[in-house]
Amino acid sequence: MEQIQLMGPQGPKPKQTSVSRVGVYVFLVSAAIFFCIPLYVMLITSLKGMPEIRLGELFALPGDPSFAAWVKAWSEACSGVECNGIQTGFWNSVKITIPSVAISIILGSINGYALSFWRFKGSNLLFGLLLFGAFVPFQVVIFPLIIFLREVGLYGSLTGIILIHTIFGMPIMTLLFRNYFASLPDELFKAARVDGANFWQIFFQIMMPLSIPVTVVAVILQTTGIWNDYLLGLIFAGRDNLPMTVQLNNIVATTFGVREYNVNMAATILTAIVPLAIYLLSGKYFVRGIAAGAVKG
Amino acid sequence: MATSTKVSIPRRAKRVQISSLLASTPMAIVAIGVFVVCVGYSVMLSFTKSRLFPNFNWVGLDQYERLWGTSRWVVSVENLLIYGILFIVLCLIAGFFMAVFLDQKVRFESGFRTLFLYPYAMSLVVTGLVWQWMMEPSLGIQNVVQRMGWSSFEFAPLVDPQYAIYGVLIAAVWQSSGLVMALMLAGLRGIDGEIWKAARVDGIPTWQTYLFIVLPMMRPVMITSVVLLAVGVVRVYDLIVAQTGGGPGMSTEMPAKFVIDHITARGNVGLGMAAATMMLLPVLLVIGPWIYREYVRPAKH
Numbered sequence: 281m282e283q284i285q286l287m288g289p290q291g292p293k294p295k296q297t298s299v300s301r302v303g304v305y306v307f308l309v310s311a312a313i314f315f316c317i318p319l320y321v322m323l324i325t326s327l328k329g330m331p332e333i334r335l336g337e338l339f340a341l342p343g344d345p346s347f348a349a350w351v352k353a354w355s356e357a358c359s360g361v362e363c364n365g366i367q368t369g370f371w372n373s374v375k376i377t378i379p380s381v382a383i384s385i386i387l388g389s390i391n392g393y394a395l396s397f398w399r400f401k402g403s404n405l406l407f408g409l410l411l412f413g414a415f416v417p418f419q420v421v422i423f424p425l426i427i428f429l430r431e432v433g434l435y436g437s438l439t440g441i442i443l444i445h446t447i448f449g450m451p452i453m454t455l456l457f458r459n460y461f462a463s464l465p466d467e468l469f470k471a472a473r474v475d476g477a478n479f480w481q482i483f484f485q486i487m488m489p490l491s492i493p494v495t496v497v498a499v500i501l502q503t504t505g506i507w508n509d510y511l512l513g514l515i516f517a518g519r520d521n522l523p524m525t526v527q528l529n530n531i532v533a534t535t536f537g538v539r540e541y542n543v544n545m546a547a548t549i550l551t552a553i554v555p556l557a558i559y560l561l562s563g564k565y566f567v568r569g570i571a572a573g574a575v576k577g
Numbered sequence: 578m579a580t581s582t583k584v585s586i587p588r589r590a591k592r593v594q595i596s597s598l599l600a601s602t603p604m605a606i607v608a609i610g611v612f613v614v615c616v617g618y619s620v621m622l623s624f625t626k627s628r629l630f631p632n633f634n635w636v637g638l639d640q641y642e643r644l645w646g647t648s649r650w651v652v653s654v655e656n657l658l659i660y661g662i663l664f665i666v667l668c669l670i671a672g673f674f675m676a677v678f679l680d681q682k683v684r685f686e687s688g689f690r691t692l693f694l695y696p697y698a699m700s701l702v703v704t705g706l707v708w709q710w711m712m713e714p715s716l717g718i719q720n721v722v723q724r725m726g727w728s729s730f731e732f733a734p735l736v737d738p739q740y741a742i743y744g745v746l747i748a749a750v751w752q753s754s755g756l757v758m759a760l761m762l763a764g765l766r767g768i769d770g771e772i773w774k775a776a777r778v779d780g781i782p783t784w785q786t787y788l789f790i791v792l793p794m795m796r797p798v799m800i801t802s803v804v805l806l807a808v809g810v811v812r813v814y815d816l817i818v819a820q821t822g823g824g825p826g827m828s829t830e831m832p833a834k835f836v837i838d839h840i841t842a843r844g845n846v847g848l849g850m851a852a853a854t855m856m857l858l859p860v861l862l863v864i865g866p867w868i869y870r871e872y873v874r875p876a877k878h
Contacts, residue, residue: 300724300783301681304678304681304683305683307674307678308675308683308689311675311689311693312689312692314694314751315693315695315696315751315755316692317711318696318704318707318708318711318751319695319707321707322707322710322711323712325710333716334716336715336716336720336721336724337721338711338716338717338720338721339721344648373790387603387604390600390601390603391600391601391603391604393600394597394600394601394604395601398597398600400598400601401595403601404872404873405873406601406604406605406608406609406867407608407872407873408613408868408872408873409608409609409612409613409871410604410608410660411868412612412864412865412868413607413608413611415808415809415860415864416612416616416857416860417812417832417833417853417856417857417860419614419617419621419832419833419836419852419853419856420615420616420619420834420836420853420854420856421611422612422613422621422840423619423631423840423846423849423853424615424618424619425611425615426840427631428615437814447607447611450604450607454604455749465781472657474821478596479597479600480594480596499758501837504698508699508700508701508702508703509700510700510701510814510815510818510819511814511815511837515837515841516645525700525702525815526861528702528703528706529702529706529818529819531775532706532819539769540712541713541716544706544710545707545710548703548706548707550585551700551702551703552699552700552703555698555699555700556695556698556699558599558698559695559698560671560691560695566694566698567694567759570697570756570759570760570805571759573758
């Protein structure tokens with residue numbers, strides 16, 4: 281994970297102003313355009329009015345840019361019979377994401393710490409099972425979890441969906457912290473043990489302060505992951521707590537007569553803004569989070 | 578679970594051992610309760626006649642027979658294979674090229690990198706909806722190009738059962754190829770600079786060095802990329818729901834959606850669980866031995 285830190289380019293030294301040099305830029309610029317188009321289309325569509333959209337000029341800049349569609353998407357758009365806009369979904373996502381991220385990181389860091397320094401009989405097997413959990417398709421465990429949550433009365437509740445995100449976040453969080461702690465020098469731990477520090481003292485006083493960088497990675501990984509989740513929110517959150525992604529899809533799927541593409545695209549942007557902002561602000565940490573998914577010992 | 582060893586250990590050490598076990602309890606509950614018991618329960622239900630609610634009327638392999646006799650399932654599996662193979666191959670090729678071209682000491686490298694990776698930060702629902710809009714037959718890209726004078730131009734895959742899966746594929750590759758780029762670029766930066774000097778001394782063209790020397794050295798990165806992409810392929814659900822809803826017809830149905838539909842709206846848990854078990858099988862066969870070899874067995878020493 282640490283090696284991911286981007287050093288300078290190490291490729292062959294480029295020959296100055298050659299045809300291949302131009303080729304490199306042509307490729308990169310065309311790729312950049314391809315990647316930008318959806319964002320560009322999303323943005324300009326959301327700033328147009330419906331008459332302008334019906335002209336069929338998908339790529340044309342809006343003649344009279346207006347945020348009316350954004351306002352409508354936020355507070356008036358209908359999903360099903362309710363017409364309160366996507367704001368309900370936004371706040372639901374906030375309510376789901378914050379506790380889920382916090383709890384899964386706390387548990388993941390304790391797990392990783394215990395697995396790195398306090399191995400007990402069977403701890404490797406537990407970790408193996410958890411790792412297997414990182415690859416299991418959700419579909420295989422969803423139904424038993426529905427039954428279980430129904431039995432304990434948490435199905436379709438905020439607590440329920442937070443519990444579910446904590447469960448599904450545990451494998452990757454544990455792995456992330458385990459790999460990080462494993463990379464720390466052993467002497468650090470041994471010295472503390474010799475001084476008589478116990479399990480929790482070492483965790484809180486030595487390991488936690490040291491794990492700030494990896495915690496940042498974990499926060500980014502979990503926040504974007506949970507914010508972008510659709511399936512789990514749809515099934516476990518319940519009617520009153522549907523996250524933003526689910527509500528977005530409902531708004532777009534709800535059609536009374538005319539489809540308002542500008543409102544749909546505004547709602548889409550609003551849903552994408554949070555992870556996009558995290559991505560732009562976090563830079564290299566985001567890439568490190570991706571590499572954390574790259575399972576290795 | 579773990580008990581303290583028979584060798585007498587100092588009292589303090591023993592107490593510490595207990596807090597470590599205590600701290601590992603949530604992990605043990607999830608690892609065993611969810612990833613063993615729940616998985617086992619699902620597999621068990623696949624041998625029963627469960628409809629809306631689970632029951633234990635054993636029917637042996639009936640559900641599996643019915644599953645493979647269900648055209649929607651067979652089509653879903655075919656779709657997944659086409660989509661999955663093309664998705665992984667295209668992401669690897671696109672990601673590799675982007676990484677190599679970015680590694681040429683270009684200007685604005687970090688700007689390009691940011692642009693190539695941002696879709697990966699967005700949800701698949703967002704991805705699906707944006708591409709659905711751009712592939713709209715009468716107002717989308719097709720219309721724009723036709724009005725520019727190329728009247729026979731066709732690009733509305735989502736309304737054509739034959740091409741819908743490729744429409745989904747484009748969106749998926751757009752969303753995920755940046756991931757491969759990021760991993761590969763990190764891999765390229767990790768390659769010993771001496772390689773380049775040696776290749777230049779031997780007069781090997783740059784592209785050959787990349788293809789025959791660097792690419793084979795990047796095997797671990799490739800494996801990582803394939804694993805991450807493959808996990809995404811098996812799980813593909815959100816993108817389908819947002820972009821096509823599985824249609825037109827059954828042309829973009831996927832196994833993940835088959836399972837969800839059968840345990841919710843269709844109320845056929847037995848069949849859904851048989852399908853889920855079929856999804857688990859390849860994961861178990863590929864990932865199981867690997868996890869055991871890498872993580873569980875080294876415990877012995």
